[in-house]
Amino acid sequence: xxxxxxxxEPLRPYLIGLAVVAIGYAWYAHLKxxxxxxxxxxxxxxxxxxxxxxxxxxxxxxxxxxxxPYYSGIFFADxxxxxxxxxxxxxxxxxxxTIDGMTCDGCEHHVNSTLNNSEGVLEAESSYSxxxxxxxxxxxxxxxxxxxxxxxxxxxxxxxxxxxxSE
Numbered sequence: 001x002x003x004x005x006x007x008x009e010p011l012r013p014y015l016i017g018l019a020v021v022a023i024g025y026a027w028y029a030h031l032k033x034x035x036x037x038x039x040x041x042x043x044x045x046x047x048x049x050x051x052x053x054x055x056x057x058x059x060x061x062x063x064x065x066x067x068x069p070y071y072s073g074i075f076f077a078d079x080x081x082x083x084x085x086x087x088x089x090x091x092x093x094x095x096x097x098t099i100d101g102m103t104c105d106g107c108e109h110h111v112n113s114t115l116n117n118s119e120g121v122l123e124a125e126s127s128y129s130x131x132x133x134x135x136x137x138x139x140x141x142x143x144x145x146x147x148x149x150x151x152x153x154x155x156x157x158x159x160x161x162x163x164x165x166s167e
Contacts, residue, residue: 009103019062023055030055072106086138092122094136094166095144101157102128114154118147134165 008015030052048054086092099111107128115124115133120141126133135147148159 016066019066023059023062026055027059069104069106073109075109086122087140091138091140092136093139093164094134095147096161096163096165097133097135097144097148097151097159098161099126099131099133099151099157100160101155102126102131104128107155107157110155111151111157114151115147118142118150121147139167 030050102108102111105128108126111126111133112124115121115126115135118124118137120138122136122138124133124135133151135144137147144162144164148162151157152159
């Protein structure tokens with residue numbers, strides 16, 4: 001679901017700015033001194049979205065959402081429990097997968113998790129800034145085509161190129 005919204009990544013700084021301004025205005029409106037009612041009329045109770053608790057909750061939700069790419073790695077398995085036994089060192093190859101759609105650290109974590117948990121993968125590293133993932137794997141247990149298909153299926157990103165870089 002997150003990868004289908006990747007087209008919004010260029011707008012992220014503007015949306016963050018808009019959220020900060022909106023929440024700042026809400027806090028200003030909540031904390032500014034209220035006019036005193038001298039006539040003794042009944043004052044209406046504030047609605048739930050006008051209360052401090054709701055404003056605190058929305059402020060925390062916004063802060064957590066804005067900082068998500070920086071801590072998203074804790075939600076993905078790191079592949080450290082994935083044990084690969086290599087019978088012949090000459091079967092280990094390194095491949096390069098070019099991926100379209102990665103836009104943040106969270107995307108990197110998702111691709112790394114998918115590749116590191118694939119059968120026969122010794123290590124994998126991706127970069128959203130270059131749009132590429134390097135993967136070292138046992139060619140008797142997996143192929144570059146299968147790994148690319150796993151990335152597309154698990155993450156929703158489009159693989160545009162895949163090749164073996166060293167045998």
